[in-house]
Each structure stands twice: as structure tokens, then as C-alpha cells.
Amino acid sequence: MARAYLFLTVFIPLTFLFALSAIIGTLFDASGRIYAAHARLWARLSLALVAVRVTVVGAENIPAGPVIFMSNHQSNFDILALLAAMPRQLYMIAKKELFDIPVFGASMRRGGYIPLDRSDGRRALKSMDNAAAIIRSGKSVVMFPEGTRSTNYQLLPFKRGGFMLAQRAGVPVVPMTINGSGRINPAGRTRIYPGNITITLHPPILPASAASRNEAESRLMTQVHSAISSSLEL
Incomplete structure (x- = not known):
């Protein structure tokens, strides 16, 4: 537990400083590359604080x-791992309330x-239609279809929203399978351990037409669930 408190002592001010610096960076670069570089460096420094390595x-x-990108969700370290190691500029989809947090939300x-x-x-x-239009314009996004973190490494039931968005976009x-993050920072516990995180990227799945939108969303949900489960370490 001491490791976790020491981590937070550094992580919280580090996050504030990088958020502020990234805001300033966007004033000079509208492409998002400077912001993405800030996010990647912030994530890598944060992982280095507790000796976590990421393999893609x-x-x-x-x-x-x-x-x-749709992934299982085991830990708060999932986002850090994705920002630190993914070979693609990523944009997060998050609940609106997070954007109200001073500095971080801005x-x-x-x-x-x-x-x-x-x-x-x-x-x-x-909101979903707006998000779909933004994605079609060229942004690659990350979603966690479980909607919350799993406490036992197994997949939780998927929420339908992400698949509605995929059909609209x-x-x-x-699909992505993240292994190891739940052991580094178990969900619901204030503990952090050093270790390794592996991100496995599966072949892309194209949203298909079907007799009804619900049928198409259900089919996509089943395919994504199967792909993520295929590499999940329990």
C-alpha cells in the first residue's frame, strides 16, 4: 500500500503539470500531435514510477x-498502457462529467x-451521433465495452452503447485484450505492484448490415467478445 501512496504523491501533480502543458501546446498545434506526445510521455513516466512494462x-x-479499439478493462493502468505503447494516435471517449474537472477536463x-x-x-x-461523426472524420478512439473494471479478470457483460456507436460510425x-494490468493495480484496491502488461490486437471487424440495427449490434458484440476472450489470461 505504501507503494501506491508514493505513486499517487508523484502521479497527481505530474498529471496536473502535463495537462496544463498540453493545453498550452494545443495553442500552437491544431493537429493534436503535440497533445498526443504529452499524453504518451505522461503515461510512460507514470508507468516507470512503478516499474511497469508494456508489450504490444x-x-x-x-x-x-x-x-x-474495444478492450477489456481490468485496471486504471489500462489507459496508461494504451497511451504509452499503442502505435496509433488515440482519442478517448469518456463520460461528460470528467470534462468538468478543472484543468484535466479542459x-x-x-x-x-x-x-x-x-x-x-x-x-x-x-452525443453518440456527434461522436460517430468525429470518428468518421479521422479519429481513432478507445472504448471499454464492459463499462467498468472487472475484479476477477473475466469479461463482464458488455454495454450496448459502444456497438451502437460502431454501427453509426x-x-x-x-478488439484488444489487455493482460496483466489487473495484477498491477487490482480493481477496487489501493495497491500497486510492478509487472508486465500485454496488449494483444486482434484482426479488425467490419460492422455489417443486418435485418435490423439491433441484430447488427448484437452480432458485432458477439464477435468482439469472442476475440477479446480468445487471448484473455484468467
């Missing part, structure tokens, strides 16, 4: 153009991250 397997499965907005408003059905659908979905 299957990078050749990432197609050209925008994609939606940094996310300036970095092009996408808020989803889940306060009611109408706003949620409008009409871009390839690349």
Missing part, C-alpha cells in the same frame, strides 16, 4: 484510417477527446 502484440492488425477537450452525455436518452443519442472495430 499484433500491431499489424491495425488497418489504415480511423478505427474503434485538457481533454483541447486534446480532442470525445464526451458522451448519458444524462437522458435523447441527449445520449445526440461505420469504421472497423479492432
Whole structure:
């Protein structure tokens, strides 16, 4: 537990400083490259604080153009691992409330991250349509279809929202399996251990047409679930 508190003592001010610096960087670079470089360096420094290494397997499965990456979610370290090691500039989709956090939320907005408003059905659908348009314009995003962290490494039931978004965006979905992060920072526990995280990228899946939108979303959900499960270490 002492390791976790020492980590947070450095991580919190480091996050604030990088968020502020990234905001300034966006004033001089509208492409997002400076922001992405900030995010990658922040993630790598954060992982180095607790001796965590990340390996990416299957990078050749990432197609050209925008994609939606869908991954299992075991730990707060999943996002750090993805930002630190993925060979593609990533944008996060996050609940709207996170964008209200001082400095951090402003940094996310300036970095092009996408808020989803889940306060009611109408706003949620409008927010999803906006997100789909942003993805089609060229941004590759990351989503965790479980919606929360798993406490036993097994996949939780998927939420439907990510698959609704994938059908609306009409871009390839690349399933990812993250192993090891749950052992480094177990969900619901204030403990951090050194170790290794492996990110396995599976072949892309194209959203397919079907007799109904619900059928298409269900089919995509089943395919993504099967791909992530195929490399999951329990």
C-alpha cells in the first residue's frame, strides 16, 4: 500500500503539470500531435514510477484510417498502457462529467477527446451521433465495452452503447485484450505492484448490415467478445 501512496504523491501533480502543458501546446498545434506526445510521455513516466512494462502484440492488425479499439478493462493502468505503447494516435471517449474537472477536463477537450452525455436518452443519442461523426472524420478512439473494471479478470457483460456507436460510425472495430494490468493495480484496491502488461490486437471487424440495427449490434458484440476472450489470461 505504501507503494501506491508514493505513486499517487508523484502521479497527481505530474498529471496536473502535463495537462496544463498540453493545453498550452494545443495553442500552437491544431493537429493534436503535440497533445498526443504529452499524453504518451505522461503515461510512460507514470508507468516507470512503478516499474511497469508494456508489450504490444499484433500491431499489424491495425488497418489504415480511423478505427474503434474495444478492450477489456481490468485496471486504471489500462489507459496508461494504451497511451504509452499503442502505435496509433488515440482519442478517448469518456463520460461528460470528467470534462468538468478543472484543468484535466479542459485538457481533454483541447486534446480532442470525445464526451458522451448519458444524462437522458435523447441527449445520449445526440452525443453518440456527434461522436460517430468525429470518428468518421479521422479519429481513432478507445472504448471499454464492459463499462467498468472487472475484479476477477473475466469479461463482464458488455454495454450496448459502444456497438451502437460502431454501427453509426461505420469504421472497423479492432478488439484488444489487455493482460496483466489487473495484477498491477487490482480493481477496487489501493495497491500497486510492478509487472508486465500485454496488449494483444486482434484482426479488425467490419460492422455489417443486418435485418435490423439491433441484430447488427448484437452480432458485432458477439464477435468482439469472442476475440477479446480468445487471448484473455484468467
